[in-house]
Amino acid sequence: MVTRLNFLGVIGKIFIWTFLLGLVVIVVYPLLWMILNGFKENAELFDNPLAFPLDWSWANYAKAWNRGVSNYLMTSVLVTVTSTIATVFISAWAAYGLTRVNIPFNRTVVTLILGGLMLAPAVALVPLVKMFQTLGLYNTFWALLILYTAFRIPFTTFLIRAYMIDLPREIDEAAEVDGSSRWSTFWRIILPMCKPIIVSTVILHILFSWNEYLFAMVFTSGTGVQTLPVGLTSLMSKHGTDYPVVFAGMVIAAIPVVLLFFFGQRYFIKGLADGIGK
Amino acid sequence: MQTARNKAWSFTWAIPALALLGAFVYLPLVQNFGFSMVEWDIYSGSQEFIGLENYRKLVDDPIFWSALGNNLLYSVISVVFQVFGALVLAALIESIRSDRWRRALRAIYFVPSAISLTVAGLLFYFIYEPNLGLINFLLDVIGLEGWAQPWLGQESTAMLGIIAMSQWQGFGYSTLLFAVAIQRIPSELHEAASIDGVGPGRRFFMVTMPLVREMTGLMMIVTISGAFQVFNEVMVMTSGGPNNSTQVLVTWLYRSGFVSNDFGYAAAIAMVIFLVTLVIGLVQLWITHKRKVEW
Numbered sequence: 001m002v003t004r005l006n007f008l009g010v011i012g013k014i015f016i017w018t019f020l021l022g023l024v025v026i027v028v029y030p031l032l033w034m035i036l037n038g039f040k041e042n043a044e045l046f047d048n049p050l051a052f053p054l055d056w057s058w059a060n061y062a063k064a065w066n067r068g069v070s071n072y073l074m075t076s077v078l079v080t081v082t083s084t085i086a087t088v089f090i091s092a093w094a095a096y097g098l099t100r101v102n103i104p105f106n107r108t109v110v111t112l113i114l115g116g117l118m119l120a121p122a123v124a125l126v127p128l129v130k131m132f133q134t135l136g137l138y139n140t141f142w143a144l145l146i147l148y149t150a151f152r153i154p155f156t157t158f159l160i161r162a163y164m165i166d167l168p169r170e171i172d173e174a175a176e177v178d179g180s181s182r183w184s185t186f187w188r189i190i191l192p193m194c195k196p197i198i199v200s201t202v203i204l205h206i207l208f209s210w211n212e213y214l215f216a217m218v219f220t221s222g223t224g225v226q227t228l229p230v231g232l233t234s235l236m237s238k239h240g241t242d243y244p245v246v247f248a249g250m251v252i253a254a255i256p257v258v259l260l261f262f263f264g265q266r267y268f269i270k271g272l273a274d275g276i277g278k
Numbered sequence: 279m280q281t282a283r284n285k286a287w288s289f290t291w292a293i294p295a296l297a298l299l300g301a302f303v304y305l306p307l308v309q310n311f312g313f314s315m316v317e318w319d320i321y322s323g324s325q326e327f328i329g330l331e332n333y334r335k336l337v338d339d340p341i342f343w344s345a346l347g348n349n350l351l352y353s354v355i356s357v358v359f360q361v362f363g364a365l366v367l368a369a370l371i372e373s374i375r376s377d378r379w380r381r382a383l384r385a386i387y388f389v390p391s392a393i394s395l396t397v398a399g400l401l402f403y404f405i406y407e408p409n410l411g412l413i414n415f416l417l418d419v420i421g422l423e424g425w426a427q428p429w430l431g432q433e434s435t436a437m438l439g440i441i442a443m444s445q446w447q448g449f450g451y452s453t454l455l456f457a458v459a460i461q462r463i464p465s466e467l468h469e470a471a472s473i474d475g476v477g478p479g480r481r482f483f484m485v486t487m488p489l490v491r492e493m494t495g496l497m498m499i500v501t502i503s504g505a506f507q508v509f510n511e512v513m514v515m516t517s518g519g520p521n522n523s524t525q526v527l528v529t530w531l532y533r534s535g536f537v538s539n540d541f542g543y544a545a546a547i548a549m550v551i552f553l554v555t556l557v558i559g560l561v562q563l564w565i566t567h568k569r570k571v572e573w
Contacts, residue, residue, distance in 0.1 A: 012478075016370055023367075024386055026446070031389065033412060034401050049410040050419075090294045097291020104285055109292045116299050118559030120507045122528045123552040124306035126313055126535055126545045130320075131306065150302035153295050211394035213510035214528070218536065229396035233514060236400060243404070250400055254393040261392045265385060273458045 038248040045243055060248035067239060069249045071223050072231030076253075079141060079227055080209045083148035087205050088198060090149065091156035096186045098157075099164040100172055116154035121147075121214060132219060143219040144227065148209045156201045159271070163197035164190065200271015203264045210257050228253045307552070313545035320541055332546035342547065345525040348437055352444070352526065353505030359445040360452045361497045367449070368456035369486050373478065384457055387450035395447060399514030402443040406430045406515075430516050433523035440515050440524055444508075452497055459493040460486060499562040506554050527551050 037045055038060055039053040097103055098110055128147070132138045137146070167190065175185040191198070213229045220226050226234065235249050261268065314333070317326045336342050367387075374380050390398055405412045406429035414426035429439045463486065471481050487494075509528040512518060518525040518533060525533070527547060535544030 020370065020383060024383070027386055027390060027450070030401055030405060030412065030446075031393075033405075034397075037404075046410050049412065049415055090298070094292055094295035097288065101288045101291050102285075103288045103292055109296065112304075113292070113295050113299060116303050118556060118562075119303055119307060120503075120551050120555045122507060122509065122531060123310060123548045123555075124303060125531070126541050126548060127306035127309035128302065129535075130309075131302075146298070146302060150298040153299060157295060207392065211396065213396055213513070217513070218532070229394060229510070232396055232400060243410070246400065247404075250397045254397050257392045257394065258389060261388065262385065269454065269458060272455060273462070 034247055034254075035251055037244055038251045040244050042242055042244055060244045061252065063242075063245045064235065064249040064252060067245065067249075068223055068231055068235060069228075069252055072226055072228045073252065075141070075225060075231075076210060076228040079144045079148065080206055083145050083152075083209050084202055084205045086145065086149040087152045087156050088160075088201050091153050091201070092160050092191060092194065092198065093186070094153070094157050095160040095164050096190060098161055099167075100169070100190070101182065114154055114158050116151070117158060121151050125214070125218060129218065138219060139221055139225060141225055144209075144212075144215060144225075147215045147219070148205075148212065152205055152208060156205065159201050159204075160194060160197055163194055167193055196267060197271055199264065199267040203260065203268045203271070206260060207257060310545050310548050310552070313542055314549050316542045316545075318541040318545075320539060328542070332543050333549075335543060336546050336550070341522050341525055341530060342527075344522070345527050345530045346550075348524065348526045349506045349508065351437065352441055352508055353502045355441050356444065356448070356501045356505050357498055360448050360501050361494060364449050364452035364497075365456050365487070365490065365494060366482075368453045368460055369482050371453070372457055372460045384450075384454055387453050389450065390447045391451040393447075395510040396514055398443060398447040399511045402439070402446070403430065403515050406439050431520060433520055436516055436520060436524045440511055443515065444511055447511075452501070455497065456490060456493060459490040463489045495565050496562070499558055499565075503555050503558045506551060506558075527554075 033050075036053055037049075039056050039058075040060075041054070044051075044054060094113060098106065098113070103109055129138070132143050137143045171189060171193075172185055175189055180189070210227075211229060212227075216227045216230045217233075220230060223231070232246070232249055232253055236246050239245055315327060315329055315331075317328045317331070318324070371380055371383050374383070404410065408414055408426070408428040408431070411429075413429060414423075417423055417425050427435065430436045467485050467489070468481060471485050476484060507528060508526045509532070512524055512526055512529050513532075516524045518529045527550065531544045531547040531551070534547060535541045
């Protein structure tokens, strides 16, 4: 009986590991292929797409960089950094008010802010185009900053609020007794206590704004304001026959967020657990 | 105790968020409803009220229906792979004893979700490419060169090709979320079941599944809602072609408005997306309220 169970157990284990490692190959192989192709010559790519590059030259990376990727990268960094700061700050600010200040009609305010979670950005697209044209913000960096902030406030507030609810009220009362104003209680006491959820909302917002495509595509067209996702597709259409350069551009676009995820993984997972497990 | 002045001041905390949401999320939503009843040429600036004409056009538009069908197909396949597939996968990962392997697998599976849909879409555009793509090359290597075909270039395979890419890109994210949910299950429950002689397969159905039911429900809602908002991957890989076979609601909206200059019609398509996602959102609210979960 025991040996039969062990035998089945071993077969099961082999099966499971084959499956898990097979999946690793399915995930890693295309990525490896992308990286390798960034180092090839164009003719080489067509002759034998599976082979290793003949010589590892960085020429394609330099070409991609000079053909606009440096601009797209700068824009992406700028949009990502500013919208992350704006979104997380405004959301934390609102979350503090919703959990610790007696705002009249609190329930309605919560519904209005978190209700935004249900609305698809595409629904607002047509009116937003008209609005931004009227405001003169069309095809500017401001359009993306405003939209990324406005559309991500519900989700970010949802996560930070869920975390703040669990912080004891006595902290605020003690601070008030010590003569601390609401503002400094928020800034000096509550916000630092929310560090884990702040870090994970920052990571989530960076992932979002670095990769967002619909708004970036509709609201920007010049190279000075295009972010990487849109820039890559225009690199593709402009230099579509020079595939290795496109591959190099893709690798450049992918690296920052992959690194961010690997270094922030611990916080990221904890944040997801705290925020979504509620 | 609170004075009226204090009450007014307390709104300061909610105002930045409410103002941004009001101006750039809720106001456009309302305006969109108005635009959906207008014939609107953005270049000449002419707007003419035509009532429900755009909606009637919608009902008669075969591409609209096939786009809706593609969104449905998308959500069904995504629920299978990114909800139930990811749940099984997460349970397998969490049953591994080695801490290092668990962490490594979760991280590796997540990488496609970090590299963005644009990069993943472009990558798979090349993978499906008939002349240099991996798929046709691998088919050739294993002697199935007869199966080689222009995957994204023909109506019969293009949509499935895009959906397959989407599963590759997204399964790691939902697996990670399920792994997190499974970790929260007290280990005594598994141990107790194990002592009672319940095997790993039945433990999955009797212990794991019921205890991550909330996460499963949430993931289903998020996945279905996401499937009706697909845009990026289709735009990057096929732009809706060949012959409109890969149009989904948002790409058809984009095309109607920004390519065909028919913004009123685009707004009507947006109303359909709004209704679908609203219903899904309300179902979610209903579920979370029923379970008395803090929302």
